[in-house]
Amino acid sequence: MRWDHDGRTFAIYRSPEGAFFCTDGLCSHEQVHLAGGLVRDVLSECPKQNGQFDYRTGEAKRAPACNRLAIYPARVEGGQVMVEVT
Amino acid sequence: MALSEARLVPARDYSLTGRSAKAAIESGLSAAEWYHTDVSRKEMKELMQRLDGPAIRDTILWLMLHVVFAAGGIWFWGSWIAVPFWLAYGVLYGSACDSRWHECGHGTAFRTRWMNDFVYHIASFQVLRNPVNWRWSHARHHTDTIIVGRDAEIVWMHPVKMALKALAFTGMIDSWASLKVLARNAMGQLSDDEKDYIPQSEQPKAVLWARVHMGIHALTAVVTLWMLATGMGWKAAIPFLLIGGPRVYGCWHMVMTGLLQHGGLAEDVLDHRLNSRTVYMNAVTRWLYWNMNYHVEHHMFPMVPYHALPQLHAAIRHDLPEPNPSIWHAYREVWQAVLRQRHEKGYYLKRELPPGAQPYRLELHEAVPERTHA
Numbered sequence: 001m002r003w004d005h006d007g008r009t010f011a012i013y014r015s016p017e018g019a020f021f022c023t024d025g026l027c028s029h030e031q032v033h034l035a036g037g038l039v040r041d042v043l044s045e046c047p048k049q050n051g052q053f054d055y056r057t058g059e060a061k062r063a064p065a066c067n068r069l070a071i072y073p074a075r076v077e078g079g080q081v082m083v084e085v086t
Numbered sequence: 087m088a089l090s091e092a093r094l095v096p097a098r099d100y101s102l103t104g105r106s107a108k109a110a111i112e113s114g115l116s117a118a119e120w121y122h123t124d125v126s127r128k129e130m131k132e133l134m135q136r137l138d139g140p141a142i143r144d145t146i147l148w149l150m151l152h153v154v155f156a157a158g159g160i161w162f163w164g165s166w167i168a169v170p171f172w173l174a175y176g177v178l179y180g181s182a183c184d185s186r187w188h189e190c191g192h193g194t195a196f197r198t199r200w201m202n203d204f205v206y207h208i209a210s211f212q213v214l215r216n217p218v219n220w221r222w223s224h225a226r227h228h229t230d231t232i233i234v235g236r237d238a239e240i241v242w243m244h245p246v247k248m249a250l251k252a253l254a255f256t257g258m259i260d261s262w263a264s265l266k267v268l269a270r271n272a273m274g275q276l277s278d279d280e281k282d283y284i285p286q287s288e289q290p291k292a293v294l295w296a297r298v299h300m301g302i303h304a305l306t307a308v309v310t311l312w313m314l315a316t317g318m319g320w321k322a323a324i325p326f327l328l329i330g331g332p333r334v335y336g337c338w339h340m341v342m343t344g345l346l347q348h349g350g351l352a353e354d355v356l357d358h359r360l361n362s363r364t365v366y367m368n369a370v371t372r373w374l375y376w377n378m379n380y381h382v383e384h385h386m387f388p389m390v391p392y393h394a395l396p397q398l399h400a401a402i403r404h405d406l407p408e409p410n411p412s413i414w415h416a417y418r419e420v421w422q423a424v425l426r427q428r429h430e431k432g433y434y435l436k437r438e439l440p441p442g443a444q445p446y447r448l449e450l451h452e453a454v455p456e457r458t459h460a
Contacts, residue, residue: 030117030229038134038389047134047389049225050193062193064225066285 002035005085011035012074012081013044013055020074021055022083028053028060028067094245095431098234102282106235110354115233121357121447122386123405133390133398136197140393141189144373145205148186151178156328163321172327176336177374180257183212183333184340185376185392191221194391195376211299213340214264214333216271218292222284228388232353232361238283242349245428251345257337264333265303271296303330339374343367346416347381350423352434357447358385360436364399364409365416382406405444407437 002025003010009025011034025033027046037047044055051065058069073084099106110116125133155178158171189195190206210217223238230236253259270277274293276284284292306329313322327335352360359382367379378384380395383402390398403409410416423435439446 029225036130038131038136040136045389047387049228050389062199063221063288066287 002033003083005083008085009033010072010083010085011044011055012083013039015042015056020076020081022072022074023053023055023058023069027051027065028069029064093429095427095429096245098244100234100240100243102235102238102279104235107282108235110230110233110235115354115356116230116236118356120231120386121359121444123402123444125387125401129401130387130390133387133394133401135394136194136391137393138197138201140391141195141201141205144376145186145201148178148182159327160324163324173336175327176332177339178336179212179332180334180336181339181343182374183209184344185374185378187213187215187220188224188378189376189392191224192388194389210295211302212333214261214268214299214330216268216292216299217295218288219267219271219280219284222288226283228385231358231385232348232351232355234353238279240353241345241347242424242427244353246424248424248428254341254345255338257334257341260337261333268296268299268303272300306330339371342413343371343375343379346410346413346420347378349420350427350435352436355446355448358382359406359439360434360446360448361385363416364406365413366409366411367413371413404440404442407439 001012003012003022004025011023011025013021013023015021023034023044025035027034027048029046029051030048032046032048034044034046034053037045039045039055042054042056043052043061045052046065049064050062051060052062053059053065053069054061055069056071058071060066060068072086075082101107152175155171155175159168159175162168162171186195186205187209190202190209193199193202195205196202207217210220227237227239232240234240250259271280271292276289276292280292281289306325309325310322313325323331346363346365348361348363351363355361362382362385364382365379367375372379376392377395378392380399383390383395383398383406386402387398399409410419419435423433426433436446
């Protein structure tokens, strides 16, 4: 899902195991928001051109995405997702 | 100069490194946010789901038909009965390759990645496209669809040369041009446009794959020459009819469907309803074309697999112009619009939206000076 904070935009994911992860929101290829794409296993797919990222590491996994996404630690506290934005 | 030529609109700069590129970037048309019809997240997730089944079924059928028609063409060689076999083989190879290249390039045909890549490489070879160059040019085509100076895949360049468009159905000019690009890439050379849309890290792969493709074509030529030299006469044409040749004699279906995608429509807009066309087509054509007749839908939501496009069409058609009811109808529309575009600067076919549809997004259209009517 999309999360906007302090003029920045992020994408938050919940893995099949229930862990939470957070990456930059925009695809590193053409700046399309990843929240509109598909999440399969540990891959986040850009809805425009199918650039793929491992949301746990931010690593680009499929062209046209070549550059990794920044990742941010995320956890659940008191029923809320907390993201450590740097 | 003939009078009719004197009245043609001035030629635009379609290169990716010239003044149109600069204008597109400065005006905000490049990498911009496009109009999308509202579709709930839940429905879109369902539509985007990947499946292996439909593409495995279609690919097995596609490959089997290659074998059947090629075998028939060879078996009946020397008889007129062979002709329809070769014509059918030609379309499967020289036309259906385009949709397989396209859908597997998007990575949406199959759920399994290696299957997409495998068919992508076969189809790229058949359609005479460098698999690296075209992966990147097509990504750009979706980022900046028909944005002049940014989109590397604009087919209708103004003023449109009608004779060249007619010749496209023969495949000769396009195939020769594609072969020259592959040969140039194989020699390690990339054009300025190619360098613009292919990241530097990917460029060596473009050279490698061009060499692989050219190697196979060279081998085909050697076999043909060997057959000629050993007195096999007209049978020496068989390797060429099997490999490479279908891109010429079988491409007409690809051209027929492809020209309708954007013909007569707008340049430099951020609303796919203005620059793309959906046409209702018969079942055989849709199978060969893998449903790319739903072209507005595909551009608006490129991650929806080909097999789900009819459902996507049903979900958003209330917000789109009425599709052309047939290929013939669409060609009549394109023909009239393109004839006008040749002489009327800035003209494009603006189709009526159904009642209740969101209005067209036009605010950046006039930002490009060359689009204005003045």
